[in-house]
Each structure stands twice: as structure tokens, then as C-alpha cells.
Amino acid sequence: GAVVSQHPSWVICKSGTSVKIECRSLDFQATTMFWYRQFPKQSLMLMATSNEGSKATYEQGVEKDKFLINHASLTLSTLTVTSAHPEDSSFYICSARVRVGYTFGSGTRLTVV
Amino acid sequence: QKEVEQDPGPLSVPEGAIVSLNCTYSNSAFQYFMWYRQYSRKGPELLMYTYSSGNKEDGRFTAQVDKSSKYISLFIRDSQPSDSATYLCATGGETSGSRLTFGEGTQLTVNP
Numbered sequence: 001g002a003v004v005s006q007h008p009s010w011v012i013c014k015s016g017t018s019v020k021i022e023c024r025s026l027d028f029q030a031t032t033m034f035w036y037r038q039f040p041k042q043s044l045m046l047m048a049t050s051n052e053g054s055k056a057t058y059e060q061g062v063e064k065d066k067f068l069i070n071h072a073s074l075t076l077s078t079l080t081v082t083s084a085h086p087e088d089s090s091f092y093i094c095s096a097r098v099r100v101g102y103t104f105g106s107g108t109r110l111t112v113v
Numbered sequence: 114q115k116e117v118e119q120d121p122g123p124l125s126v127p128e129g130a131i132v133s134l135n136c137t138y139s140n141s142a143f144q145y146f147m148w149y150r151q152y153s154r155k156g157p158e159l160l161m162y163t164y165s166s167g168n169k170e171d172g173r174f175t176a177q178v179d180k181s182s183k184y185i186s187l188f189i190r191d192s193q194p195s196d197s198a199t200y201l202c203a204t205g206g207e208t209s210g211s212r213l214t215f216g217e218g219t220q221l222t223v224n225p
Contacts, residue, residue, distance in 0.1 A: 006156070032211065043201060043215045044157070093156050097211055101147050102203075104156035 002028045002098040006105025013084055013112055021079045021108045023094035030096035033077035035069060038091040038107075050077050084112040116140050119202055119216025128225050132189040136202035136216045139183065143214070144206040146178050148187045151199045151218070160200075161187065192223045 003026045013019050023033060031052050036044040048064075050056040050071035058064045066088075068080040081088055089112045094105040119136040126132055134148075145164040149157035161176035163169045169176045177186040185202055202216040 034212065041220070043217045046212060049212060091154070095156075095213075101145075101159045101162040102213060103159065104149075107154065107156045109154060 002026075002096070002103045004030070004094060004096055004103050004105045006094055006108060008108055009106060010109040011111070013110070015085055015112055016083055018080055018082045019084055019110060021081075021092055021094075021110075023077050023079075023096075023105050025075045025096055028096075028098060029074035030077065031074060032097060033071055034095040034102070035067075035077075035079050036093045036095065038093060040091075044093065047079075081110065084110070086112045088112050114139060116214045117202060117204060117216045120219055121217045123220040123222065125222045125224060126192055128192060128194060128223055130192050130223070132187075132192050132196070132221060132223075134187040134189075134200050134202070134219050134221070136185045136204075137183055138185070138204050138214075140204075140206075140214075141180075141183070142206045143204040145204065146176070146185050147203045147213070148174075148176055148185075149201040149203060150196075151201060153198075157201055192221075194223045194225045197222045 005024045007022050033050045035047045038044050047062045048056045048058045050069045052071050052074050056069035071077040093107045095102050117138045148161040150160050151157040166178050166180045173190045175188040199218045199220045201218045203213045205213045
């Protein structure tokens, strides 16, 4: 089936640094990638929708300058958390629409210290 | 009012029990309905996908959709400890730009 490979699975970074998360569609072309954020014991919150070759669409309240999304090819989308702070610590997940439903990456646990 | 309401639980059942998970939604434009299972610190995995009212069965899992009452359910028969996870209902439609709307998730524990 369609697989989205997400890396890294976990990352610890110092406050003020930037972190890049990659999602690759392995056996299909993802024209649209969805980026979610999930806090413990909560559901997924959509952060932004990225389309290949165009600017991402951010949800209300999501800082586009802090969460930079790039979707330069049909198989790769990246989320960069810039100048990370402890409140950015969370579980980040990407997702792409496939023939049946949506497939999700395995998630990235970000801890900012 | 949230577009999708799901009882967050937690739900604890003995092994072998029948589990019923439910969601209601408010947007009649939603066209497709999904159930995802999410293990701790993992991405969600698709269990069931349907776009019509009625029942859809896959092994021990049955998804039920009633568009007239905007109600969706997931039944798990002969529940196993390996079914212990968080279950998320999700729905969407073309008018929402293909974006999914999730329920809060129900945490299920199946005790051996």
C-alpha cells in the first residue's frame, strides 16, 4: 500500500534552534501533504496543507514564519520549526491522500529543551 | 460546536468483548468516513473507509454510517489486547478541500 516515510521519529533540540522534519511518499506521488500537530491525549490538529510547487495554506492561528513548509517535489514535503521553543514540543505527523483514504507518516516527537 | 464529536473515553473492556465506538458529525457535506487506529507515539493507521450509509465489514471490524442521523460507529468483535489503542473517527468531503476533520479519539484498553 501507499506509504509515507517520516523522519526523524524523534528529535531533541535546544531552544532557539531550527528542526526539519521530512515526509517522503515512497510508492506514489503526493500532490498534497497535510501537516498535523498532536498534543498528549488529544486529537490531531491540522496545521497546514501543502501543494507541490505552491505555497502552503496555513490554518488559523498557525504562524507561517515559525512553521516553514516546503513541497518542492511530488515525493517530498518538509516542515521546519524555526527558532523552536519549549512550547513547540509536540508530536508532528504528515499525511497524504491516497486512493483509499489517507495515509499517515509515523510521526516525529519533538522535544525542545 | 465541534464538527465531529467523539466520546474520548477511556474505555476498558475484557478480552473477547464487543466494543462499540461512536461519533456524530454536524456537516452534511461530509462525504467519506474513516476510522483510524493509533498506537502510542505512532502515526494513525487506516482501519475502515466508507462513503455510503450502511455497514462495511472487514474481519473483526464493522463500520456503520447513518447519514440521516449523522452518526458513525465502529464495532470490534472478539476484542484482543492488541486492539488496545486510541481510535479516531475522521470525515471529510470535496467541499472541505480534501481536509479531514477528526474526532477527539477514544482510548481503548482490552484487558487479558
